[in-house]
Amino acid sequence: MDTPTRKLHDALPWTLLYADDVALSENADALQNKLSQWAKVLKTNDLRISIQKTEHVTYAFNDSEQIPKFPIEAEAIPTSESFKYLGSNVSGDCSLDREVTNRVQVSWHSWRAMSGVLCDKNMPIKCQGKVYKAEVRPAMAYASEWWPLSTKQEQRIHVAEMIMLR
Incomplete structure (x- = not known):
């Protein structure tokens, strides 16, 4: 994963590779741009992002915030309220x-x-x-x-x- 995506790496913690998990953390527009870049680079190396195994959690600190949709090749990544990472549950409502x-x-x-x-x-x-x-x-x-x-x-x-x- 390091070789094909070397040019996409930002300073930590913005891009974090752990096994086959990629955690990106930026504002919604920058995140969509980064996801598109990842999908394009992976596709050129005969790899792809699995939409079925990919989900995102948005930290909404107030109820009025709109949860963004993040499409990859016209299919939106599902939104989750929480996920388990390294044995701990991370929740979108903090x-x-x-x-x-x-x-x-x-x-x-x-x-x-x-x-x-x-x-x-x-x-x-x-x-x-x-x-x-x-x-x-x-x-x-x-x-x-x-x-x-x-x-x-x-x-x-x-x-x-x-x-x-x-």
Whole structure:
């Protein structure tokens, strides 16, 4: 991907290549222009942008903003409210509700996987606590150091943790 698209690369973070994902971030007109350039360069190298696998999220900071359409070869890229990137949910409305829900679900999955140890009456409490702190809690707290949580979101995490501990 680097060789055919070398001339299209801007300074980071405006163009970011990760595996086969390209994340572009500019104003709507510049973004449409950049998408057209990418489609043209890829087409000359017998590659294409898959419309079925491509979507965009627009960060609308007020409700009056119009969400733009981004066509590639006359077919518009679908708009999504959120997407998952490197294990975290990124939401167009800048809320963390989906990320908190995802983290709680992942921690429950981890708890269920460790339930043989966590629910064993013959296992010492100290050992159960160590397993919980090593397996379940990190699953819930993954990437949370940057979260500006609301009280409601903090409460959801706290309630889930208290239920697991019981």
